[in-house]
Amino acid sequence: MAQAMIQMEGVSKWFGSFQVLRDIDLEVARGERIVICGPSGSGKSTLIRCINRLEEHQQGRIVVGGVELTGNLKRIEAVRRDVGMVFQHFNLFPHLTVLENLVLGPVWVLGLPRRAAEEKAMHYLERVHIADQADKHPGQLSGGQQQRVAIARSLCMEPKVMLFDEPTSALDPEMVTEVLDVMVGLAEDAGMTMLCVTHEMGFARQVADRVIFMDQGRIVEQNTPEAFFDAPANERTRLFLSRILH
């Protein structure tokens, strides 16, 4: 069996005395697409933020692409080069134009020449259908447009893994579809490993290989979308699904 893209073994994390992650074991295969859901405060965002070490885990092991995450800065930077992240609040750089937002990583982290980086940026902007806005500043775009730019910014780094941290929950309802469409397109390309924290269950059904349900810092249930939605095994999963599906 090929080596897993992400391995988490017995990962625990505390915020002060509050334990957010309890003994998490998770293995993600290359190219696997995972949707993580669960009630707020269940630790799902913290879980994926541990994968690129925006949060530090205090117990257990996390290995991403064969590199174990420790306090070593070189390792952290190596992992972050391979792991893209899309945030709930987009986190575009407001002082830079859309194009400059996209060029920054390839030029400074990957060492690409500016021309090549700009070509690549335009390629990904076209892919998220927003190439005509390249010279605007993020503040001039709608939420949906900003989130698509943020996705393109991550793609410019050609990551092996993409993490989505509730990418549609800060958007106005009419803009959710345009972002989800881009994400579906991305998921249909073979090869990209995706972990997506979201409550968009339609999206989960359409693209996920596996759905994970978390509660109180634990992985309570994981299964294929069909089995997960049609025959949830755990009582808490059933309760959660009944709340968000109606």
Next chain:
Amino acid sequence: MVREATGAAPDIPPAGAAAWLKARLFSSPANILLTVLAAWLLLMLLPAAVEWLFVLPDFHASTPQQCQAAGGACWAFIAAKHRLILFGLYPYDEQWRPLLVTAMLVGIIVCSGVRRFWRPWLLGAWCVVLVCSAVLMWGGVFGLSHVEDSLWGGLPLTLILSVFGIAFAFPLGILLALGRRSEMPVIKALSVIYIELIRGVPLISLLFMSSVMLPLFLPEGFSIDKLLRAQIAIIMFAAAYIAETVRGGLQAIPKGQYEAAAALGLTYWQQVRKIVLPQALRVVMAPLASIFISLFKDTSLVVVIGIFDLTQAAKAAIADAQWHGFSIEAYLFIACIYFVFCYAISRYSQGLEKRLKYESA
């Protein structure tokens, strides 16, 4: 026409000078009182000032006696003493050198304010200007006579102290601000101690310490130039204030910006340079300009350790027994010079702030 189409007009103030006056100056009893008071003050001050400055003085006067006979401001005093005030004790025949240095420094500062010139060669130009300034001021080479820096004075000295002060204090202040927010306990502690110590001490005492106490601690026969010591004191002082101001800007940046930059894989210094500082400095542009302005004026405190800056030069000019009693003219003259520079900084920062705001809108 629009107004007709939409029916009743909203509360748009009617046009016309009378209406404007009524709305702005006489809208309420308190407002009327303030207007009358302000008008009375202007009436008291303005004619008297104009008379003293322009009407009474004899513009052809060339001696103190003629000045006193005419009354009003004695512009002949400035005509006679402007070179002493501007250049201090620098040898009279060599004063073209500090003049050239002043022109070069002002020139490079103005160039640095134009964004089109923000290219690598500007840094080179700065180096050239600084080397040329040093050569011109000290001399001793290229057939220029050597001039001790204890003879430097006036405007060039004030400019040198403040330009070098800003040039070194600004990066130092940024480092201290970053240090204070660092997660490394030693760096953080050192930054906090430095900032709090310096901010707890007046600049005057720092200057005294640098000129009187520092030599006591240095080994025998080892001395640092007095001017350099004053310069270092000014830099250290300004850096602490700049650090606290910049820290305010750093705090205004949302956590998400750091996270997005880190998630891209940027190193700490890349994050600082590309993401954090450009945004933080934008936020604190106005208070930074205030610090630069007060640094420019605070250089006048070097008079206490006997350095001959613009203010000290003006005092020296007043001290001339022959031209007794024209201190107002001298102080007015240097006040105008200080004002021109400070106002320029202020206007420039306002313009820059507006442009940057527009860009990231």
